[in-house]
Amino acid sequence: MSTLVTILVDGVSYASWLFIVALGLTLVFGVLKILNIAHGSFYAVGAYVAASFVNWFAGWQLPPWMSIIALLCAALAVAALLAPLVERGLLRVFYGRDEVLLVLVTYALFLILEDVTKLIWGANPYFVSAPYSLFGNVAVGAQTYVGYDFMLIGVAVFCGVGVWWGLNRTRIGKVVLAVIHSAEVASSMGVNISRVYTFAFMFGILLAALGGALTAPMISVQPGVSVGVVIVSFAVVIIGGLGSIQGAAIGALIVGLARALAVHTWPPAELFSIYVAMAIVLVFRPEGLFQQVQARKI
């Protein structure tokens, strides 16, 4: 029983971190139809900017809880400054072209951002662990967890519910859904497609950067942090169905729980378990759990 509880807590904790990042990935694909390989780079930039902001805030002798505000500000700054630059300056040039070309463009962007982060922040690691200890420890059964992990679960739930509510219960969300359904029809109805694309991309990048910013206190921020997260995030959105928010949530839970189960019961299968789960889903639902089969447009 105790092991089961531990697996559940570990699985949900890992899933929440993954969901925040995967949600941005699936949102960008849903609206812009871009499989953004550079998503992990925005996660890394979020982590780096967060490290800089936390250290910057610390220099002002502000109360410790302000470090959480610094993390959020970092994510907002990346979304507000870097995302429009990339969307308007680069991606827009390739809209309407083959989707494979866009994948290659984002791959190139991934390589560029890897070097840019190194040029700006260098190769040395950054440590910003102050926010990690703000929430104390929480005992669950025989285990002691860091309260920050539960805060992450709360943020993930907030992001998921917020995006669902925003898309389904607001006017802007309905406009975005109209663009997802058919950009041409939405455009003919007077929707400014260009603005929707920019907004959706910014929001997707906000989530990637938020994932990076919230992870920064748990790791040493250094070159290479972008690679691992994007690979697992792709597994999540493939399981859930590209472009589906519910799918990303369920996909993240499946990956998190499968991984936790493997680590606690049969550690060599840790990675294997993620891709077995993905393969099983794809056998029965090749389009992912929450993606509707779509007629091909001719």
Add this chain to the structure above:
Amino acid sequence: MKQTSRALRRTATVLALGACFASGGALAQETFKVGIVSFLSGPAAESFGVPAVNGAKVVIEAFNKGAAPAPYNKVGFAGMKIEPVYVDENGGATKQVQELRNLYDREKVDAVVGYVGSGDCLAVAPVAEEMKKFLILYDCGTPRIFEDKQYSYVFRTAAHAAMDNISLARYLKARNIKAGSINYINQDYAWGHDSRKDFQAAMGNLYPGSKTEADLLPKFGAGQYGTEISALLSKTADVTHSSLWGGDLQAFILQAGPRDLFKKTQVVFSAADHVLPGLGDKMPDGVILGARGAYGLMSPKSALNDWWWKTYETANKIYPVQAPYRMVQALLGLKLAVEKAMAANGGKKPTAEQLAAALRNSEWDSPAGKIRMVLGGGHQAIQETAIGRTKYDAAKKMVMLEDIQRFPAECVNPPANVKSEDWIKAGMPGAKC
């Protein structure tokens, strides 16, 4: 007649001097090109690649100025200026094979010093051998390179990884630390698997009856260790062994510290000195760790080490840890080998064969102690090592290492012609401790 002979003598003198200057000028202009390959990007850059290249830069600059202490005080390599060519190791073994060919064929380097990744070392060594070009592997740990194959042109100037885990086990035994049960967390690739295997075998030998509890193999670059820490805490063992390094190790320590893992088990790290400057007070006290040699805070006191430490620290504003130490010991060995080969070659630049002959079975002083090429037919180094225990010094605002124990090279390295694994399993016969 007298005037004619004087004129002839003058002319001869001028011609002789001209020839002398001409040859001197040619020697002065001749350079020795060295390809330096290490991680300049990717996850291994911060901990290993960049510090090693920083070490190469300062030591090559010192060599070219003739500023290194004796016997390394000749300018460059015996008067030849050293011209480094830096190459990024990131990108996988296939890319490295091509890059190595480019270094020899296009860049026309005289020697290559490089490679952190064991996979890269295993891939490039046969290529250098096939091309009959001189190669020094300066960092990678896998024992397999010279235990599975013989080479003529390939050398490794640092001890292999078996030493790290044998010395950790000996350290625990020397202090009679309880180790009836052991947990493992190592990365899921050659380095992690080999380290676990060596430590497991050494502990089985020194602590008969010790049993393995959790045996975790997270992927390289995992970053998130919450689940693994829960698994380690679920089966709390007397000792927890890990060969994690770089960002993975830092993330593990940051996440495991607040959950009191370090208070519930004696954690031992086989290669962790490089995270100490960055982690500072986040590094728990009492952790037993090695540096894959007597490096950094565990380096021996010597004039050469003092010079190296000061040179590196002045240039980089941080003290040198294991990666730059291994780079400098490779370059010191190369310098002596080139100069010895040149002397044997009438002062001319040596060929790859002459260089290999000069380095084979040689020995030299490094900041970390004596390096001796005694394994793998004289192509694989052994060296002394050290293990210590962490203690944060609030006054100095840095992590120090205390209770340091040094292990002679013959105590923790197998003898010639014996595979490490077989030696450990046989109870490490002939070890001179």
